[in-house]
Amino acid sequence: MKAPLSWLKDYVDIDIPVSELEKKLFDGGLEVEELIYLGKEISRCVVGVITAMEKHADSDHLQICKLDCGDEYGREIQIVTGADNVFVGAHVPVALDNSTLAGGVKIKKGKLRGVESNGMLCSGEELGITDDMYPGADVYGILILPEDTVPGTDIKEVVGLDDYIFDIGVTANRPDCQSIIGIAREIAAILGKKVKEPALDFNAVKEANDEAIKVSVEAGDICPRYIAHFVKDVKIEKSPQWMRKRLFLNGLNSINNIVDITNFILLELGQPMHAFDLTTLEDKTIVVRRAKDKEKITTLDEKEFELTENNLVICDSKKPVALAGIMGGLNSEIKDNTENVLFESAKFARDSVRKTSRALGQTSDSSLKFGKGVDEYTTEMAMKRALHLIDELGAGTVAETHFDISNGDKSVRTIKTTFAKINGVLGIEVPKETIVDILTRLEFNLEVNGEEISATAPLYREDVYSYEDLAEEVIRLYGYDHIPASKLDTAEVTDGGLNLGQKLEYKMKNALAKQGVFETVNFSFYSTKDLDMLHYAEDAEERNAIRILNPITENYSIMCTTLAPVMVNTIVRNYRNGNKSGRFFELAHVFKSEEASLTKLPEEIMTLSLGAYGDDENFFTVKGILEGMAEEFGLKLEFIKSEKSFLHPGMTADILVNGEVVGFMGRLSHQVEEELVLGKPSFVAEINYDMLKQHFGVSMKYVPISQFDEVERDFALICDENVTCGEIESTMRKACKYITEVNLFDVFRSEKLGVGKKSMAFNVIFTPEDKELSAKEMDKFTTKILKDLEFKLGIQLR
């Protein structure tokens, strides 16, 4: 809310410096987001009187003036001007040597065609003002000031630039402060002063033809209050300068006296108003109703809208004439020849206005205000104020014809409580007198009876319901610096800290970080394009994603069903940023639902994704990361050859724990790597963390070190290409129960071995249980192992 200091001063006597006021407003909950000094660009510009003029010898349009700028600046300053509206005796703005003007223009003394000029005479434009701000400022030429202006006076004081605009952040619970009067009331309360309420009196004249006007409200549920008043014999004119200046300082253009009155009241009281040209209303009728489906209206800004039953409209007997609370219709606009006006001051339900405004994409100062909330007290006050201004401006004759249709709750809310309850919220003892004083300053109606207090909030405060609200009012004016930081005084025991599952999550993250993997955080949504990127089939489960109804962009339009595309994007982005390698993981939810349109909460599955790329990465470095992580939880992962639409057919595996598939890993297919112009081998893995963690429960138990020596044997085997390491290992383990480790240490292929053959060398460790393993026993085991390998897998010893 922008509030000019000069306007605030109309309602409250502000006798402290602006910086102090800014601080007090801040402490009271009205943060001054910006304090703008209107004259900040203007310096060393003062009132001067032309005492003498002569024509410049070398110019036919330049004049040499002598100026009296008072004792401080000089009584005989010579300035050359090209303007032709100046005369001896004129009071004018003088920009002295080294002065600055609007737009950062600097003025220095110099010579104009050989004649010394010690500054410049200014126009209104050069001071950054218009007629609305100061009469005569729009005149082409030098701004001629009134004769009573004193030479040497700072020009900012004369033209109204010695003023401040407070741009105040108003919280959503205080729509009443979205107005000059609201801010003034707060300042008055803070300073302990009385508010000078705006004048509301007017003279109404009874006329015979008044009776013909009809006003009714059909949609009372979304129009709790509708007040209309008839004004006749309207003279459309320019508004007086004081009103135009108020509008100008708040960034509004003056239009004509009637429209300006409605805009002025919106700023002053925070009540949006509207004025209809009565003669354009069919049957002189106003009906407040929901629009009919496909009904149309063209608003003042000449935009046409097709409406639905969700939109509240003001209609005459036939057609909509205004979008309620948003904008008037072009058909009932005030024109230069308008004579009869029907003023409207209403309260429309804030969500109705907001929804219509959003649905139609049409906003206005009025709709924004209604969206924040309007109180009925002000609705009533605003109509009186408008009629007062009609009278004051002589803009028309106020008739007696008045309509006031109310569907709202009129009950007065009185909070009955005790001082102890109020202080109980705060935890400090604010003295009774102080509480009474503060609430009185805030215009609460109080009844105090010993320790009990009944408080009725002023009618413009619809945010106060309970003693907690009173506590807030008290403390914000008493000062939050009275609140001491206190420890809890009850020693209630609570079970704090992470639960086991949460601890294991951190352990898992640290286990990955230990192996050079960096945690990433990505948005939980992506688009179907990301699924296309990884060639998911049309009927793939991953495409069954939950769609956001109002996404910001198509790129973030569906909830993630898999983290793989997100991880691939992380790799691609890093590669394109010039990073040669990287290892990443993310732990985040993916979202699954059977329903296309949600009626219940979907399943959120905690998912771990892993990605790695770079010249040093291969299938086994990435597999090793997962194995290393699993080992910290006492888990052994199993990998079974598999396939995925976006992974290398020869380098893809399902990941199993205790026989259950929990995820997959693999290298991106050559096709995908090429499509993404990825110049490094890239790997991704994804694990259903919720499933994985089910297996985490292993508790650490010490196993005594064997008293007997372990025995090692190396086996160099020749086998067919399609025999896997996993098959060999499990065959070996089955053949001898003493085997505790099977470590592959070499694989090679050669011409000598022949096509389709490979050699694999294993180091096998046998751990005795209760006695040493004898050479004879070892021979027996070896024979059995080799026999099984040959029989089951056709493997020969090399």
Added chain:
Amino acid sequence: MQSKIDSLRVEIEEALKGDVNREAFKAAREKYLSKKGIVPSLMTELRNFSPEERPVMGKLINEFKVWAEARFDEVEEGIKKAELEKKNSAEAVDVTMPGIRNNTGALHPITLVKKELIDILSGLGFEIFEGPEIETDYYNFTALNVPKDHPARDAQDTFYFSDDILLRTHTSPGQIRTMLSKKPPIKVIVPGRVFRCDDDATHTPMFHQMEGLLVDKNITLCHLYGMLDRLAKSLFSDDVKTRLRPSYFPFTEPSVEVDVTCCECGGSGCGLCKGTGWIEVLGAGMVNRNVLIECGLDPEEYSGFAFGIGLDRIAMLKYGMNNIHILFDNDIRTLKQFKKHDK
């Protein structure tokens, strides 16, 4: 015999003279001191002497033998020492060369901040609750005293899946879920992802919050301030000052913002704090009575406070990041910097 010994002594000294190498040394030792070497062989000459002379000669020979052995040992010692020196110098390294180590990774800065806050607050007795990211209108708004027509719903530009189901706009639904599931005393924090329709230089459509809730009997604004002052000091430093100032949230009354003295300038005013000396770090307030009632708690019996912290904002403040998007770019050059962090 004496003369023979003398000439042998000269001969041995000659053989061990200078930088004798190990091979020459071994050969000389073999030649003079092995079982059949020259020195032990002198004993065989004893038979050429008379029995009276033999002990004298034997003693001479023995003394010579002891001398020779000592001499060889001494030289061998020197050779060993020289050899070790040579080996050591050959093995010497440039200690300034880089160490060889496993490359480690790091947790994401948001995780680091979250963990730090959890550590502080779990030490103060808070448990950690994680609610769903997709929520119902009831938990996200209605139960939190944000009715359908409330302007706060606009301010929070919500992503919807249907009229009733949405992406949570804050972690506050965790308050409701906790209060509905257990009785006071309640001390809980709810960290997690939250979502709002905002994507510009200073906003991302997804970010992170941590909600805090404490409900018990006789909880006051002073307790709120005490707890949050402690939290801010633990998070930044014991030197920071905090202040409360009035604010508004539908689910708390009174509502406050908590500011801390600027970590950049210490309160004197700088670009980061826009010259005010203060930085806003969290919003808080006394739990609104309507929220307590909605959760089946009697506001005349119980009171409490709630607070909400933006984890991304804290990470940016703590680590001096000027742009929230850095947190979601996941560039490894950024992530690598978080191998080192203070806590």
